[in-house]
Amino acid sequence: MRTILVTGGAGFIGSNFVRMVLAEHTDCVVVNLDKLTYAGNLENLGDVMDDPNHRFVKGDICDAGLVEKVIDDNKVDAIVNFAAESHVDRSLVEPGIFIDTNVTGTLTLLKIALERKLERFVQISTDEVYGSLGVEGMFIEETPISPNSPYSASKAAADHLVSAFGHTWDLRYNITRCSNNYGEYQFPEKMIPLMINNALNDKELPVYGDGLYVRDWLYVYDHCTAIWKVLTEAQPGEIYNVGGNNEKTNLEVIGVILERLGKDKSLIRHVADRPGHDRRYAIDSGKIMSRLGWSPSVTFETGMVKTIDWYLASGKWLDNIVSGEYQKYYESMYSDR
Numbered sequence: 001m002r003t004i005l006v007t008g009g010a011g012f013i014g015s016n017f018v019r020m021v022l023a024e025h026t027d028c029v030v031v032n033l034d035k036l037t038y039a040g041n042l043e044n045l046g047d048v049m050d051d052p053n054h055r056f057v058k059g060d061i062c063d064a065g066l067v068e069k070v071i072d073d074n075k076v077d078a079i080v081n082f083a084a085e086s087h088v089d090r091s092l093v094e095p096g097i098f099i100d101t102n103v104t105g106t107l108t109l110l111k112i113a114l115e116r117k118l119e120r121f122v123q124i125s126t127d128e129v130y131g132s133l134g135v136e137g138m139f140i141e142e143t144p145i146s147p148n149s150p151y152s153a154s155k156a157a158a159d160h161l162v163s164a165f166g167h168t169w170d171l172r173y174n175i176t177r178c179s180n181n182y183g184e185y186q187f188p189e190k191m192i193p194l195m196i197n198n199a200l201n202d203k204e205l206p207v208y209g210d211g212l213y214v215r216d217w218l219y220v221y222d223h224c225t226a227i228w229k230v231l232t233e234a235q236p237g238e239i240y241n242v243g244g245n246n247e248k249t250n251l252e253v254i255g256v257i258l259e260r261l262g263k264d265k266s267l268i269r270h271v272a273d274r275p276g277h278d279r280r281y282a283i284d285s286g287k288i289m290s291r292l293g294w295s296p297s298v299t300f301e302t303g304m305v306k307t308i309d310w311y312l313a314s315g316k317w318l319d320n321i322v323s324g325e326y327q328k329y330y331e332s333m334y335s336d337r
């Protein structure tokens, strides 16, 4: 795989993926197409912006003319589609943009990938397309799709489009469905960086409902290695779940953050729940582990120490985000909660 188009490569997971590819697969050129929404941040890419194997293009995946030009000019072989509106809470306020980017944007990429006969199209999806679990069981690749939020519904629609292009026109695709990621460069609207930022500033930690919702946490670098394996080793048409086998309640995760930062549990404040809140996610990663030999490189405990320490050392990065539009976002989501 010589040249890959990474979309959404200035976001959290995309920027970690770009950095990993440039560092570990030096024969690969990465063309990075990102609209730079509130979640896209060139500071996430600081150290790789000057890498000769990295070409950044600001633009929208819904812009077919631009996508065609980027693919043709750079002789792109494959697309890895990270670009998305990614936050469940925002999808409850403004679902339309989730349809625009996550569905129409993906459709735009699919049509061009097919026309240009690209070697591979990898769709970065989510375990949320499977819906919610009760106290037992895990999502496997055959679990029926049953999304519950506008965000997950838009991601599920995109997954269906991707597999329909494979079924109907033999597009060479894969879909990855990963559980919750944590790690460096995550925007502080998501639970872990939001709680770290608040705790650092001795602000209340807004826990939705009883705080006993369960997520299966995976360190972002380990998600990136899984995607690379799928891109380079998987048979076309295969879907892979990716998870950390790390089920934790939100209160357990917050406990780890408070302990590392030496802050008190009295900062925790239970607030109104997220409407339609999925109770539990758990991913069975058996297929990617046995077929592609993937496994996570760090435990949750080690990954969390790396993450919290990175936020402690990245005050300027965090300040640049939380001093801007973020203030308004935080007010609108949390002031009356």
Ligand code: NAD
Residues within 6 Å of the ligand: 007, 008, 009, 010, 011, 012, 013, 014, 033, 034, 035, 036, 037, 038, 039, 040, 041, 059, 060, 061, 062, 081, 082, 083, 084, 085, 086, 087, 101, 105, 124, 125, 126, 127, 155, 177, 178, 179, 180, 181, 182, 187
């Ligand atoms: P993010 O919100 O941090 O980044 C999304 C990026 O996409 C941003 O850089 C943004 O500018 C860009 N973007 C948005 N709309 C665009 C458009 N129309 N055209 C071009 N670029 C656009 O998201 P993330 O957490 O890094 O998630 C990346 C992908 O992984 C998403 O598809 C998400 O659904 C999926 N995913 C995320 C998680 C998680 O825990 N964060 C878990 C599983 C899957």
Ligand code: DAU
Residues within 6 Å of the ligand: 086, 087, 088, 089, 125, 126, 127, 128, 178, 179, 180, 181, 189, 190, 191, 192, 194, 206, 207, 208, 209, 211, 213, 214, 215, 250, 274, 281
């Ligand atoms: O499972 C994969 C998904 O994980 C990805 O597809 C999404 O892009 C990603 O945002 C994430 O979705 P979640 O909704 O699980 O993540 P979030 O960080 O928003 O919330 C994690 C849990 O924490 C969830 O139970 C809600 C809770 N929460 C979240 C926030 C922001 C709180 O209790 N308080 C908060 O302020």
